[in-house]
Structure formats: structure tokens, C-alpha cells
Amino acid sequence: MAEFLQLVFSGLTVGAVYALVALGFTLIYNASDVINFAQGDFVMIGGMGTVFLAAAGIALPLAALIAIVGAVIVGLLLHKLAIEPARGASPVALIMITIGASIFIKGIAQLVFDKQFHSLPAFSGDTPIAVGGATILPQSLWVMGVALALFVALYLFLEKTLLGKALLATAANRLAARLVGINVTIILALAFGVSAAIGAIAGVVVTPITLTRYDVGTLFALKGFAAAMVGGMGNPLGAVVGGLLIGLLEAFGAGYISSTYKDAVAFVVILLVLFFLPRGLFGGRSVERV
Amino acid sequence: MLTVECLSSAYGRISVLHEVSLEVKTGEIVALVGSNGAGKTTLLRTLSGVQPVSGGRILFEGRPVERLEPHARVALGISQSPEGRQVFGPLSVEDNLRLGAFRRRAADKDTLAQIYDMFPVLAEKRRISAMSLSGGQQQMLAIGRALMAAPKLLLLDEPSLGLAPLLIDQILGAVVKLKAEGITVLLVEQNASAALAIADRGYVLETGHIVLEGRGQALLDDPKVRAAYLGM
Numbered sequence: 001m002a003e004f005l006q007l008v009f010s011g012l013t014v015g016a017v018y019a020l021v022a023l024g025f026t027l028i029y030n031a032s033d034v035i036n037f038a039q040g041d042f043v044m045i046g047g048m049g050t051v052f053l054a055a056a057g058i059a060l061p062l063a064a065l066i067a068i069v070g071a072v073i074v075g076l077l078l079h080k081l082a083i084e085p086a087r088g089a090s091p092v093a094l095i096m097i098t099i100g101a102s103i104f105i106k107g108i109a110q111l112v113f114d115k116q117f118h119s120l121p122a123f124s125g126d127t128p129i130a131v132g133g134a135t136i137l138p139q140s141l142w143v144m145g146v147a148l149a150l151f152v153a154l155y156l157f158l159e160k161t162l163l164g165k166a167l168l169a170t171a172a173n174r175l176a177a178r179l180v181g182i183n184v185t186i187i188l189a190l191a192f193g194v195s196a197a198i199g200a201i202a203g204v205v206v207t208p209i210t211l212t213r214y215d216v217g218t219l220f221a222l223k224g225f226a227a228a229m230v231g232g233m234g235n236p237l238g239a240v241v242g243g244l245l246i247g248l249l250e251a252f253g254a255g256y257i258s259s260t261y262k263d264a265v266a267f268v269v270i271l272l273v274l275f276f277l278p279r280g281l282f283g284g285r286s287v288e289r290v
Numbered sequence: 291m292l293t294v295e296c297l298s299s300a301y302g303r304i305s306v307l308h309e310v311s312l313e314v315k316t317g318e319i320v321a322l323v324g325s326n327g328a329g330k331t332t333l334l335r336t337l338s339g340v341q342p343v344s345g346g347r348i349l350f351e352g353r354p355v356e357r358l359e360p361h362a363r364v365a366l367g368i369s370q371s372p373e374g375r376q377v378f379g380p381l382s383v384e385d386n387l388r389l390g391a392f393r394r395r396a397a398d399k400d401t402l403a404q405i406y407d408m409f410p411v412l413a414e415k416r417r418i419s420a421m422s423l424s425g426g427q428q429q430m431l432a433i434g435r436a437l438m439a440a441p442k443l444l445l446l447d448e449p450s451l452g453l454a455p456l457l458i459d460q461i462l463g464a465v466v467k468l469k470a471e472g473i474t475v476l477l478v479e480q481n482a483s484a485a486l487a488i489a490d491r492g493y494v495l496e497t498g499h500i501v502l503e504g505r506g507q508a509l510l511d512d513p514k515v516r517a518a519y520l521g522m
Contacts, residue, residue: 162388169378169389176376178340180435181364181393 002133007255008248009131013140013209015247016147017043020202021224022231022239023154024195030171030234031191034094038078038102040221041109042196045071046203047212048109051118060120068200074105075196079189102217109214122208139208146205150198151240157194158236167191171234219263223250226270232280241281245269291316291474292337292443297346297356299329299336306332308498309346314443319465319475321489321506323482323519329498330478331373334445337476338370339363350443365393369441373448373478375428377435379421383412386420386431390438405434408464426457433464443474450481462488482519486510494519 024039049067054060082101086094123142128135158164170177170187178184199220203212210216227246231238246266253265273280292314299307306329314320324330335341337348339360348356355363369390378386387402406413409430415423420431429449436444446465450458458481465475466488479485486492489506494515502509509515 162392165381165385165389166392168381169385172378172380173376175340176372176378177389178360179338179364179370179372179376180390181361181439182389183359183361 005132005134007251009136011248011251013143015244016144017202017206018223018227018246019240019243020147020198021220022227022243024199025224025228026236026239027195028191031167032188037098037221039199040217041102041105042071042199043203043220044217046200047207048113050204064204068197071196071200072193075192076189079192106215113214117211117213119211120207143205223266226266229280230273232282235282238280238282293349295347298344299332299341300344306498310500312493314476316474318490319469321485321492322478323485324495328495330495331447334447334478364439367442369436369439370445371432371436375432377420377428377431382417383420384416386435387438390435401438405437426453446477
């Protein structure tokens with residue numbers, strides 16, 4: 001039982017990060033129909049940026065803030081320089097562009113940062129908290145708390161503000177959105193900026209647990225994508241549930257089968273979902289086969 | 291209020307509008323009639339800025355607007371209720387209406403109340419999603435959403451399409467009421483008799499050319515119009 005609980009804790013921790021990456025996918029997909037495979041790289045920029053700024057002597061909170069702002073700028077540039085000029089291209093072409101952008105960002109990150117693994121000190125110490133025979137790290141609580149806060153904030157933004165509604169409206173009907181006077185370009189930039197911020201924040205809080213390197217974005221993107229697909233691409237609640245589910249399955253796979261296959265779990269899940277449940281758990285919009 | 295001079299527009303290489311000129315004066319209802327594929331919807335889309343112009347000018351209150359982005363034209367006072375309603379399906383009726391006032395800093399409650407007054411069924415259903423409305427209700431919503439922008443010029447694209455005759459009367463009755471409130475209307479219709487009956491003036495568009503223009507009643511009595519569009 002204690003082992004089970006332990007696996008649940010570690011699954012929820014990493015699942016919360018996947019959920020945040022999946023939320024980033026969801027937001028951009030909703031506004032623009034683009035599946036942004038550079039989403040994981042925002043996580044890397046958040047983590048690596050904070051590590052290097054902190055190493056340069058900047059206080060941790062400020063370093064994190066600067067790294068997050070940096071990721072937002074990268075997100076806006078990605079939209080402005082790569083997605084916006086390709087307006088009207090097919091979804092497959094746009095996905096290719098984001099994959100290219102992801103490779104480009106990793107290349108730059110190798111030059112700006114380095115090729116080593118890095119970590120950050122845990123925010124509130126490393127003393128594990130005992131819960132029901134298992135233990136949980138304070139940093140895990142940080143990860144889950146931040147994920148919950150971001151989810152609630154995103155929900156309130158989309159449901160309670162006119163700007164959030166404008167984003168949903170742009171997703172629902174772009175022509176009508178333009179006709180009511182919504183500046184669609186700004187809305188899309190907003191989606192990229194907010195997604196980048198969410199990814200970078202996830203990167204900051206998870207780095208003390210999972211370490212970070214210039215290329216960690218790939219796995220985060222793939223698992224976040226798996227999470228978004230499991231939940232039903234485009235559904236924010238689905239993204240969260242999908243993320244937690246992938247995290248838990250991964251933890252159980254590592255704990256009960258073999259940690260060698262930890263990463264394979266997400267990909268087995270994604271294959272099963274694509275074969276048998278292409279709309280995901282929460283329906284969502286129909287997914288076009290490509 | 292609106293002057294269109296020699297306007298041309300094309301989809302790729304296929305030219306749809308050929309040097310169209312027309313005028314809408316303040317306080318008028320102007321009907322633009324013509325058969326399917328004549329270019330009526332394309333013309334309205336160029337006026338709103340969601341379809342590019344390949345030549346000619348659009349003057350709104352004397353200033354050229356043909357290069358402005360759609361949102362800038364909404365801010366100037368041009369608002370459109372598009373063909374096929376194009377409501378924001380997953381959003382609630384009230385959210386659809388509030389988004390109509392997106393360009394105005396404060397979505398004032400008075401306009402919303404007026405629209406609920408004009409279409410009471412929308413007030414009843416204001417919390418449900420727009421996609422669960424009937425076709426006629428969606429049409430009312432599309433018009434209401436366009437009115438939330440407090441436009442000087444309202445562009446209506448096929449408001450009667452697919453509606454029962456009783457509903458068509460209700461919608462067109464609402465258009466006449468808008469005119470009484472000082473809103474200028476450019477009405478695009480395939481239902482030529484209904485549109486010309488309430489219009490001050492009308493234009494007939496045929497394969498991208500204006501072929502006839504005149505007072506609404508005069509066009510209704512014109513033998514060519516009767517033969518071509520009214521089936522008489």
C-alpha cells in the first residue's frame with residue numbers, strides 16, 4: 001500500500017507537469033488549429049533560464065521571472081516569425097514548422113547554455129513529508145499547487161473575461177471573430193504567449209525534481225501531446241486529466257514493471273488512443289486524419 | 291455614407307467583382323439582389339475587410355477604408371451579420387452578443403437590453419449555447435451581435451435564408467425598425483421581392499456587374515427584374 005501511494009505521488013507530480021504542457025497545446029490548438037511541438041521547449045527555457053540566471057547571482061524568484069518572460073518572448077517570436085507568415089498553410093505543414101522551430105530552439109539553447117544536466121535547489125527544502133507510510137517531497141507539492149493555480153487561472157481567464165471569450169470565439173469561428181472586430185493576429189499571439197508562460201512556469205517548478213538540459217523539451221512535448229490526445233485535443237479539462245493519467249501510468253509502469261520502459265508507457269497510450277479513441281476521453285472536436 | 295467606386299475582387303485568379311460602383315446614403319435601406327454566385331456575399335465581405343480588394347475604392351463617411359483591417363472598420367461603424375449566421379457555436383447567446391461589442395470599451399447594458407427587447411427569444415435563451423438555437427434564432431443572434439457594435443452602417447447578408455415565411459417577416463420587420471432608429475442598412479438578399487419591398491433603393495448584381503439600379507418599388511415593377519428574379 002505504501003509503495004502504491006508512493007507511486008501515486010510521483011505519478012501526480014510528473015503528471016501535473018504533463019498537464020501543464022498539454023494545457024499549452026490546448027490553448028494554441030484552440031486558437032489556431034496548430035499543434036505546437038515546440039511547447040516542450042518552453043519548459044526547457046523556463047528551467048535552463050532560471051538555472052543560468054541564478055548561477056549568475058540573480059535571486060531565484062527574479063531569475064525565474066526573467067526566464068518566464070524570456071520564454072514568452074520566444075513564444076511571441078515563434079508566432080510572428082514562423083506561424084504567422086505561413087497563415088493558410090495546411091495543419092501538417094504548420095506542425096512541421098513547429099517541429100523545425102523546436103529543433104532550432106534546442107540548437108540555440110546548446111549555444112546559449114550548455115549540454116550538461118542542471119538542477120535547482122528545492123523551493124522549501126528537501127525534507128520529505130510522511131503521508132500514510134509513503135513520503136512526498138515539498139517540491140512535489142509546489143508542482144501540484146502551481147499546476148492547480150495555473151489551471152484555475154486559465155479557466156477563469158477563458159470563462160470570465162471578454163478577452164478569454166474572444167479567444168474561444170476565434171477558435172469557434174475565425175471569420176465571425178474578424179467580423180465582430182476581434183484582431184485575430186493579436187489573439188493568436190496571446191495564445192502563444194500564454195502557452196509559453198505556462199510551459200516555462202512548469203519548467204521552473206519541476207527542475208528541482210527532474211533536472212533539465214537543452215533537449216528535455218522533446219520528451220515533455222511528446223508526453224504533453226499524448227496527454228492532450230488522451231483528454232481530447234482542445235479540451236482544457238481533458239488536458240489536465242490526460243496529463244495526470246499519463247503521469248500515473250508512467251509511475252506505475254516504472255514501479256511495477258521496469259523503469260526501463262517508463263518512457264514507453266506514454267507512447268503505448270498514445271497509440272491506443274489514436275487507434276481506438278481518436279477523439280480522446282472528453283470528445284473534443286473531430287480530429288482530422290492526416 | 292458609403293461610396294463604392296469601381297471595386298474589383300478575386301479569389302485567386304477567378305475574378306468575382308468587376309468594377310462595381312454603388313452608394314448607400316445615410317438613413318437608407320439599400321437592397322442588393324441577384325442570383326446565387328453573382329458576387330453579393332463577396333461584395334459585403336470586401337466592405338468588412340475579410341475579402342481582399344484587387345482594385346477600386348471604398349469610402350466610408352468620406353474616408354477610404356479599403357486598406358483597413360476588419361477590426362478597424364468595425365471601430366469606424368461598419369458591422370456585418372454574415373451569410374450562414376456564423377454564430378460562435380460553443381459560446382452562450384449572451385457571450386455571442388457581448389463579443390459583438392468587443393471593439394467598444396464598455397459593452398453597455400442599454401444596447402443589450404434593446405436587442406433582447408427586439409428579439410425576446412434571445413433573452414429567454416441567453417444562457418444556452420448558440421449552436422443549440424434554431425436557424426431563425428441563430429439569425430436573430432447574428433443580427434443582434436452585429437448591432438452590439440452600435441454600427442452606423444449595418445451589412446446584412448441573406449437574413450432570410452432558410453427561414454419560414456413568418457420568420458422572414460419578423461426579421462425584415464426588425465430591419466425596418468432599425469432604419470427608424472437611424473441605422474443605415476445594406477441588405478443582400480436572394481429573396482428579391484421581400485428585400486426590394488422594404489428597401490428605399492436597390493441594385494441588381496449579375497456575375498459581378500451592377501446591371502440595374504433604382505428605387506425599390508421601381509425595381510420590383512421592372513419587367514426584367516420580375517422575369518429574372520421574381521419568377522413572374
